[in-house]
Amino acid sequence: MAVTSTTNNHAHGHNGHGNVGLFGLIIGAxxxxxxxxxxSPLYTLKEAFTPHYGLIANHDTVLGILSLIFWALMIVVTAKYVxxxxxxxxxxxxxxxxxMALAQRTLPKGSKxxxxxxxxGIFGASLFFGDGVITPxxxxxxxxxxLEVAAPQLHSYIVPLTLLVLVALFASQRFGTEKVGRVFGPITVLWFASLAAIGLLNIGHAPEVLKAFNPVWAVNFFMDHGWHGIFILGAVxxxxxxxxxxxxxxxxxGARPIRYAWYFFVLxxxxxxxxxxxxxxxxxxxxxxxxFYLGVPEWALYPMIVLATxxxxxxxxxxxxxxxxxxxQAMQLGYIPRMLIKHTSKETIGQIYIPGINWTLMIAVISLVLMFRTSTALASAxxxxxxxxxLIDTMLLALVARTMWPKARRWVLPLCVLFAIVEIAFLIxxxxxxxxGAWFPVVLGILVFTVLRTWRRGRELLHAEIRKEGIQLDTFLPGLMLAPPVRVPGTAIFLTAQTGVVPHALLHNLKHNKVLHERNVFLTVETLNVPYAPKEKRLKIDSIGGEDxxxxLIKFGFMETPDVPLALMRSCDKGGIHFDPMETTYFASRETVIASRHRGMPVWRDKLFAVMHRNxxxxxxxxxxxxxxLVELGAQIEI
Structure with missing residues (x-):
């Protein structure tokens, strides 16, 4: 069929955030x-001194690791991302x-x-999903x-309490984040303020630590520990x-509130x-x-555990x-099967809930906790x-800079080389x-990537088969009008992804019901590689084969959620059609995919696609x- 949509009443990017001021956006960000x-401060330094790395917390090692952390934040987050x-x-x-969509716009369509x-881009998104499983x-x-620091006897309760918090978190997603979101900003501001206060308190006892800003300490760390000193980057x-x-x-x-928040408060x-x-x-x-917790004053330990949770x-x-x-976005761009999307806010279009993604994530996260059981073990993954x-972000950035930023690329491309060197070192x-444990996100990423590519390739094969077996509209309509079937009142809308081919649903309707509606519309939904489709490009109506x-063609951006009836109603009388909801019937074909050997993909991928398509x-x-x-009519397609 076709792919995705949504109404365009958004306030996004740097353009329009309604009456929300810059300060409010900074707090929200x-x-x-x-x-x-x-x-990250909860576990980064603790991980660096686990037996895995064999480091001793002496003066030079501590300053070396702190220097590495500071310069990693400056190079990767401050310089590259922010x-x-x-x-x-x-x-x-x-x-x-x-x-990825931006980079593809700079290249010839369909090129290698x-x-x-x-x-x-899809492999990067697959790895991002792995990150999304491990973070919670x-x-x-x-x-x-x-709790283990405050009361060691509570050690056995850590995993059950973690599971309880996670189950509650995922179970509450269906109610939406709008109400909870209002308190996110102030709580996180309090969290960062507490981080800073505890840090200042401890720095006062050993100001020597401020020397870590000097990159010489990072260089000395590698000189002292030789080539295998690179392994510590796994903690950094x-x-x-x-x-x-x-x-x-x-x-x-918007970029400005995020930059201000990072430069002046978070960093x-x-x-x-x-x-x-x-x-x-x-x-x-x-x-x-x-x-982290041993640096918290005893009287603040339990409040800090609550705040950290x-x-x-x-x-x-x-x-x-x-x-x-x-x-x-992946659904809109045709990389994963369509799933049920629920909107949890009447005001904010971006607040959505996807049950299929939510419960898949929950099962994966809970499995991770039960497998690894401690944050130290999980840090390995x-x-x-x-x-x-x-690293993939850097490669795509370099492509965008080279083709779209003629002036800035002189300094951006050399920086991309620096970013790539740092990120390759992290990867090694x-x-x-x-x-x-690092096998887990790699295996998960490969599985997700396989699913995404199988769905994309399967849809291409399916549409190719439909085109091959289809009848061209230009030859079909004149022939139909030579011996017209019985006409019935109303408008019939046939959904089709193939603009020049007669929809299967129309052929089945003529074959079984032997009638044709008063007005017949061949509707295709297209997803653009921009976030939101411009209003003037939303809808295109062409008359073919006479007035009937x-x-x-309805176009949506990849950030939109589709509403075809609304888009048609808003086009009232455009192009000579008035879409009366009570006089309109939608026809769609529901293809049953049959896997076959020696065609298209390997048979196991054909079967995987068939299962995804069915569900x-x-x-x-x-x-x-x-x-x-709605009237749905079935068809069998072999790929």
Missing amino acids: IGVVFGDIGT SIIMRADNEGEGGIMAL SAYAVGIL AITTLSAIEG VLAVTGGEALYADMGHF PSLMLNYLGQGALLLQYPEAAKNP MAAVIASQAVITGAYSVAR YGVSVSGTM ANGIKFLD FYRV AAPATGFFRIPGNR
């Missing part, structure tokens, strides 16, 4: 965008799918290079592990997880806390077992809603997907942990076509 990176990549917005929208960019598990586990990368989220959520708040708070943990280690090297839930919420957004996604450092037949939400429901105005 702190609450949603920085949740993932904001919870300062440069946010320039590569696709009409205000960000994220790897939007960047456009195909390669599509493969790259590791952040929630890390937060609740503070944990400090920059969430960088992709800054770019992905750009459409909700200083994070670094103060990391430096505070380092100061604690300089005084008490044995605190390496949990430098809330921050973890907010970070998880941001990742979950991000997964919904990426899934909707973390990093590969993040590093891979960041995390790849070493493959057998310790029309070809209608996909009907295009009619996806396009919001009312069930009481």
